[in-house]
Amino acid sequence: MSFRLSVFLTFLVTPVAFADPPAQFDPIVCRTIELNEPQMFVDDYFIENRYNEDMISARVAHVLHLPERPSQPLITREEDKPWEVNGLGYAGVVYDPKERLFRMYYQVHVPEEMRGKEGQSPGKYRICYAESEDGLNWKKPLFDLFPYGEQVTTNIVVQGQNEGHSPHIQINTEGIEAETTDPVRNIGTLPSEAFRGHRFLLYSGDGPQFLATSDDGIRFNERQQQVLPRRIDCQQTLVFDGRRNEYVTFLRNKMIFDGPPGDLRRANHRMMTRLSSPELWTLWEGMPTSVLIPDLGDDGRFYAMPTFLYGGVYWGMLNHLAEDPMKMEIELVTSRDGFDWNHLPGRPRLITIGPPGSWDSGMVITADRVIENGDEWWLYYTGYNGYHDEKDRYGSIGLLRFRKEGFVSVRADTRGKTSYLVTRPLLWPGGELALNADAKSGSVKARITDLYRNPVGDFTYDNCEPLSADSTRHTFRWKTGSLNELKGQLVRLEFEFQNADLFTFMASDREYD
Numbered sequence: 001m002s003f004r005l006s007v008f009l010t011f012l013v014t015p016v017a018f019a020d021p022p023a024q025f026d027p028i029v030c031r032t033i034e035l036n037e038p039q040m041f042v043d044d045y046f047i048e049n050r051y052n053e054d055m056i057s058a059r060v061a062h063v064l065h066l067p068e069r070p071s072q073p074l075i076t077r078e079e080d081k082p083w084e085v086n087g088l089g090y091a092g093v094v095y096d097p098k099e100r101l102f103r104m105y106y107q108v109h110v111p112e113e114m115r116g117k118e119g120q121s122p123g124k125y126r127i128c129y130a131e132s133e134d135g136l137n138w139k140k141p142l143f144d145l146f147p148y149g150e151q152v153t154t155n156i157v158v159q160g161q162n163e164g165h166s167p168h169i170q171i172n173t174e175g176i177e178a179e180t181t182d183p184v185r186n187i188g189t190l191p192s193e194a195f196r197g198h199r200f201l202l203y204s205g206d207g208p209q210f211l212a213t214s215d216d217g218i219r220f221n222e223r224q225q226q227v228l229p230r231r232i233d234c235q236q237t238l239v240f241d242g243r244r245n246e247y248v249t250f251l252r253n254k255m256i257f258d259g260p261p262g263d264l265r266r267a268n269h270r271m272m273t274r275l276s277s278p279e280l281w282t283l284w285e286g287m288p289t290s291v292l293i294p295d296l297g298d299d300g301r302f303y304a305m306p307t308f309l310y311g312g313v314y315w316g317m318l319n320h321l322a323e324d325p326m327k328m329e330i331e332l333v334t335s336r337d338g339f340d341w342n343h344l345p346g347r348p349r350l351i352t353i354g355p356p357g358s359w360d361s362g363m364v365i366t367a368d369r370v371i372e373n374g375d376e377w378w379l380y381y382t383g384y385n386g387y388h389d390e391k392d393r394y395g396s397i398g399l400l401r402f403r404k405e406g407f408v409s410v411r412a413d414t415r416g417k418t419s420y421l422v423t424r425p426l427l428w429p430g431g432e433l434a435l436n437a438d439a440k441s442g443s444v445k446a447r448i449t450d451l452y453r454n455p456v457g458d459f460t461y462d463n464c465e466p467l468s469a470d471s472t473r474h475t476f477r478w479k480t481g482s483l484n485e486l487k488g489q490l491v492r493l494e495f496e497f498q499n500a501d502l503f504t505f506m507a508s509d510r511e512y513d
Contacts, residue, residue, distance in 0.1 A: 190280075314341075439471075
């Protein structure tokens with residue numbers, strides 16, 4: 001056995017010895033997975049092959065799933081709140097399991113005549129607050145924090161010295177979510193040390209981007225830490241990448257591509273760049289690097305990309321700003337490392353503008369990330385009734401409802417032919433095989449094979465109890481044996497399915513129905 005093979009097998013800690021060529025065990029070929037972490041079929045990272053009974057792969061393709069979309073918004077401007085006269089903008093939403101409340105922080109565009117007057121900061125944005133017990137029916141409580149004209153109480157919670165722009169809200173739920181039976185769960189949360197002992201963390205613009213903490217979600221200690229060295233002017237979110245042990249944000253690169261007219265440094269900055277730091281509470285002085293530049297199939301300019309990390313995947317809500325008319329729509333893009341990004345075939349839009357005359361007919365922008373509610377992912381979004389360059393447009397906020405982990409699936413041949421999916425070699429971490437799949441009109445069976453696709457034990461299609469239902473967590477069972485017996489071994493998962501969509505799989509230490 002070669003030295004390279006011996007070292008690799010020791011690294012994998014597998015009790016099984018192989019005599020195959022070293023290339024079979026290259027880490028690029030094999031995949032390691034964690035127990036109880038969903039693995040996404042959004043791309044071919046885990047997929048070695050997919051094909052129908054005629055051996056055609058293109059018939060077993062990745063498919064984008066569009067959301068359940070509202071005809072009317074949940075929250076809109078109110079006449080008795082003149083600071084909302086220009087409508088509602090960017091939004092950030094978290095669920096507070098301690099108070100059992102959905103908390104929303106949304107941006108408003110202050111009329112020019114009110115900027116810098118009567119105790120107002122000079123900027124054109126403020127951050128307001130709303131709350132809901134069910135995420136559907138919202139109220140806007142008033143506080144005596146920031147008056148507006150003659151109104152002493154408002155729902156403005158962040159004014160800033162310059163502006164309150166593009167709120168991204170995080171909540172510290174360490175030890176709380178584990179104790180609750182609520183079906184609601186925050187996705188893409190930061191580690192508890194990011195909060196410095198507080199319950200809430202706000203990342204927003206006040207000229208440059210700043211961090212602010214709060215213990216009640218209402219009163220924020222503003223401008224505690226400047227994160228970016230200048231004003232970027234787009235919606236940004238924070239991601240913690242535990243694999244690289246760093247904080248990440250995606251932004252328009254004004255740092256090296258902005259300047260006055262005639263300056264040779266001046267260039268397009270409406271593309272997406274990545275900036276990271278090993279420390280959150282510091283001025284991020286690293287070099288931003290471009291990760292997405294508009295190309296054919298794009299709408300001319302990228303405006304922003306709210307991003308969250310889930311299941312080992314960066315999920316980016318890429319804002320496309322068109323040229324004429326200046327509509328804005330959302331494309332779902334994904335990445336395994338935050339540097340190399342994938343478009344779905346044909347670059348379909350996850351969220352398009354609504355029909356002419358509707359409340360979201362001009363532009364759509366999403367909230368900072370999804371919230372999981374039972375078997376659904378909820379994504380709040382702002383819709384505008386006019387294009388980006390129209391002066392009289394205003395925004396309202398609605399809700400998009402997706403299947404849990406259900407943005408993208410691998411779909412069986414739509415002509416009803418039997419289809420197959422074979423994973424790359426996986427180092428099985430133990431536990432049983434759970435699948436998120438919609439097979440209510442068909443069926444899914446699973447089997448386990450070795451590197452050369454020889455059956456392993458009795459884990460065959462014939463011995464498998466098929467799934468013929470719609471389930472976000474289904475545990476596969478065979479007539480004999482448990483997959484936990486294969487812990488530490490390299491195996492392939494194979495699925496035979498018909499009239500079904502496969503979303504995610506997981507090695508789970510618990511069994512589901």
